[in-house]
Amino acid sequence: MAQPPTSGTDNPLLAPWTAPFGVAPFEAVRPEHFRPALDRELAEHAAEVAAIATSPAAPTFDNTIVALERSGQLLSRVGDVFGALCGAHTNDELLAIEREMSPLWARHRNNILMNQDLFRRIDQLMAQRDSLGLTPEQARLLERHHTRHRRAGAGLDEAAKARLAQIAERLAVLGTSFSQNVLADERDYTLVLDSEADLAGLPDFVRAAARGAAQERGLAGKHVITLSRSSVEPFLQFSARRDLREKAFRAWIARGDAGKTDNKAFIAEMVALRAERAKLLGYPSYAHYRLDDEMARTPGAVRNLLDTVWGYARAQAMDDRKDLQDLVQEEGGNFHLAPWDWRYYAEKLRKRCCDIDESAIKPYLQLERIIAAAFHAANKLFGLTFEPRNDVPTWHPDVRVFEVKDAQGRYRGLFFGDYFARASKRSGAWMTTLRDQEKLTGPDVRPLVINVMNFSRSGAGEPDLLSYDDARTLFHEFGHGLHAMLSNVTYPSISGTSVETDFVELPSQLYEHWIERPEVLREFAVHYQTGEPMPEDLLKRLLAARNFNQGATTVEYVASALVDLDFHLLDKADGLDVTQFEKDSLDRIGMPAEIVMRHRPPHFAHVFSGGGYASAYYSYMWSEVLDADAFSAFEETGNIFDPATAAKLRDNIYSAGGTREPAELYTSFRGRLPTPDALLRKRGFIAPLTPAA
Numbered sequence: 291m292a293q294p295p296t297s298g299t300d301n302p303l304l305a306p307w308t309a310p311f312g313v314a315p316f317e318a319v320r321p322e323h324f325r326p327a328l329d330r331e332l333a334e335h336a337a338e339v340a341a342i343a344t345s346p347a348a349p350t351f352d353n354t355i356v357a358l359e360r361s362g363q364l365l366s367r368v369g370d371v372f373g374a375l376c377g378a379h380t381n382d383e384l385l386a387i388e389r390e391m392s393p394l395w396a397r398h399r400n401n402i403l404m405n406q407d408l409f410r411r412i413d414q415l416m417a418q419r420d421s422l423g424l425t426p427e428q429a430r431l432l433e434r435h436h437t438r439h440r441r442a443g444a445g446l447d448e449a450a451k452a453r454l455a456q457i458a459e460r461l462a463v464l465g466t467s468f469s470q471n472v473l474a475d476e477r478d479y480t481l482v483l484d485s486e487a488d489l490a491g492l493p494d495f496v497r498a499a500a501r502g503a504a505q506e507r508g509l510a511g512k513h514v515i516t517l518s519r520s521s522v523e524p525f526l527q528f529s530a531r532r533d534l535r536e537k538a539f540r541a542w543i544a545r546g547d548a549g550k551t552d553n554k555a556f557i558a559e560m561v562a563l564r565a566e567r568a569k570l571l572g573y574p575s576y577a578h579y580r581l582d583d584e585m586a587r588t589p590g591a592v593r594n595l596l597d598t599v600w601g602y603a604r605a606q607a608m609d610d611r612k613d614l615q616d617l618v619q620e621e622g623g624n625f626h627l628a629p630w631d632w633r634y635y636a637e638k639l640r641k642r643c644c645d646i647d648e649s650a651i652k653p654y655l656q657l658e659r660i661i662a663a664a665f666h667a668a669n670k671l672f673g674l675t676f677e678p679r680n681d682v683p684t685w686h687p688d689v690r691v692f693e694v695k696d697a698q699g700r701y702r703g704l705f706f707g708d709y710f711a712r713a714s715k716r717s718g719a720w721m722t723t724l725r726d727q728e729k730l731t732g733p734d735v736r737p738l739v740i741n742v743m744n745f746s747r748s749g750a751g752e753p754d755l756l757s758y759d760d761a762r763t764l765f766h767e768f769g770h771g772l773h774a775m776l777s778n779v780t781y782p783s784i785s786g787t788s789v790e791t792d793f794v795e796l797p798s799q800l801y802e803h804w805i806e807r808p809e810v811l812r813e814f815a816v817h818y819q820t821g822e823p824m825p826e827d828l829l830k831r832l833l834a835a836r837n838f839n840q841g842a843t844t845v846e847y848v849a850s851a852l853v854d855l856d857f858h859l860l861d862k863a864d865g866l867d868v869t870q871f872e873k874d875s876l877d878r879i880g881m882p883a884e885i886v887m888r889h890r891p892p893h894f895a896h897v898f899s900g901g902g903y904a905s906a907y908y909s910y911m912w913s914e915v916l917d918a919d920a921f922s923a924f925e926e927t928g929n930i931f932d933p934a935t936a937a938k939l940r941d942n943i944y945s946a947g948g949t950r951e952p953a954e955l956y957t958s959f960r961g962r963l964p965t966p967d968a969l970l971r972k973r974g975f976i977a978p979l980t981p982a983a
């Protein structure tokens with residue numbers, strides 16, 4: 291191995307960045323540059339924070355909060371480049387550095403959050419908050435810093451802190467065991483389909499996937515269904531063999547529920563540890579602790595929303611059940627619809643009402659035109675323009691760069707679009723930044739914003755075509771991008787997308803609405819060979835398909851969210867009987883017998899492997915309430931680009947970052963808090979709005 295460069299002069303990460311717009315010198319950066327640069331900047335940041343914490347001067351907003359905001363600039367500059375490469379263009383060397391660095395990052399972050407001297411200063415400022423003469427943004431910033439440290443346990447005595455650390459470690463171990471059990475059940479189970487009779491009803495794409503799964507398991511020439519969602523769901527949807535559907539379904543909902551991979555004891559312990567953790571931090575339950583720092587604020591607010599949607603969704607599902615049962619009878623079936631029948635008969639009904647052939651849609655969705663549509667909507671709404679730049683360094687030749695300007699022609703930032711799948715890229719789609727907007731370290735530091743997708747190329751000189759889901763994903767990530775590009779705040783830590791988890795998807799999910807509108811599709815969904823717009827009939831079916839089977843889909847989701855909430859409302863959970871608890875929870879809401887939770891507790895990874903969504907599985911629906919209600923603000927004016935509504939949306943949501951509480955931001959935009967009506971309309975549970983006259 292070559293000697294790693296150590297001084298700033300031969301490490302391009304540590305030398306001044308002279309490329310246009312201050313972008314990192316990507317062509318010169320090699321993996322071996324990162325470790326020395328990160329080590330140096332981590333130490334530098336730790337020293338900066340130590341100096342703030344131990345300053346002999348009495349704490350002021352400036353010498354404590356502003357100083358913290360200014361600290362670690364070079365670390366985040368290098369860290370952002372490292373993070374971008376690890377996601378979008380990685381290799382074994384970068385992956386190894388990432389593994390080495392991840393515990394170091396965690397320790398660094400913890401050391402700062404748990405620093406007693408630092409917390410004492412922040413706590414003092416918080417106590418004097420009203421007499422410090424702060425602007426509203428500064429007051430909010432102080433509160434955010436205080437909350438972050440307090441929620442990490444900074445104010446507690448040594449014994450409590452030691453116990454919190456123990457709990458965190460044990461939870462990490464349990465979460466890993468939980469996911470490994472689910473993975474093992476998904477990997478090891480196989481339903482082998484031996485004959486043509488076993489394959490009855492399965493379309494080509496399901497057969498091809500089943501052949502691939504068989505090959506992977508050394509069963510070349512056969513067909514295998516596994517318990518991963520992408521294998522078993524299409525099987526349940528298409529297989530005409532009721533006996534095999536039952537077999538696969540029963541195995542699927544039993545993942546993590548028995549034998550060597552039984553997760554129930556892990557769940558009981560995790561629920562108990564989380565309740566204990568919340569108590570140590572002064573909350574009555576884990577749900578109270580978790581939700582206190584979300585827009586929802588309280589378990590009551592979450593339950594309110596879920597209960598409301600539940601009523602409509604359950605009623606819709608019961609109606610749909612009748613239609614499905616009728617279809618069973620119509621086909622001469624002499625049985626009651628069972629959970630393993632739902633997807634199969636729903637698929638038959640879907641074919642009747644709103645069949646769409648993916649291959650008929652694709653020729654109308656060219657990548658170039660969908661990018662243009664996303665830019666067009668940003669122009670109509672916010673006056674932004676996007677000019678291609680060829681002189682900016684990037685991490686891969688496929689990456690496109692655009693200079694973003696506002697209606698007055700002022701530079702607002704750079705947008706990097708990295709659209710195609712490649713071996714060096716992680717799967718999925720995401721938005722990230724190489725620099726955030728702020729006004730602290732310069733008069734107006736502008737953001738460098740990245741969107742990464744995994745679209746496949748058409749190849750051979752043909753234009754690249756997208757599926758409708760792809761197009762929606764592009765708009766989703768571009769919506770996150772706008773949240774960063776339009777940001778207009780002073781302090782870096784509350785810039786752009788640095789907002790609550792149940793609020794951060796509002797700008798992205800809201801933006802998806804514009805690619806779901808005929809006004810936009812008519813102009814941008816044109817055939818790649820003929821240039822003809824998508825036929826009206828196809829467009830109608832495409833948009834109608836969205837509401838199909840929403841009753842059952844919503845019941846599956848809301849039931850999971852409610853059970854998640856119930857677990858985390860327990861104030862202690864020693865000796866918890868997980869199976870009985872699940873049953874009681876579902877009995878209380880009247881779960882229809884023909885539908886099963888989207889994630890039963892023994893395999894509810896969102897909640898029990900890592901806990902990212904523990905008592906927060908509701909957030910998907912919370913965000914949907916916001917985006918549906920926000921888009922209705924445009925619909926109510928009869929103009930999906932209404933300038934007055936767009937200006938309010940920009941000022942209070944897209945440019946506001948975390949400067950105010952989400953509920954306050956939303957109310958300033960909409961004049962009131964959201965109601966679930968628009969979501970209920972969007973999912974087809976109540977009648978659509980009559981168009982404005």
Ligand SMILES: [Zn+2]
Nearest residue numbers: 766770795798
């Ligand atoms: Zn998102």
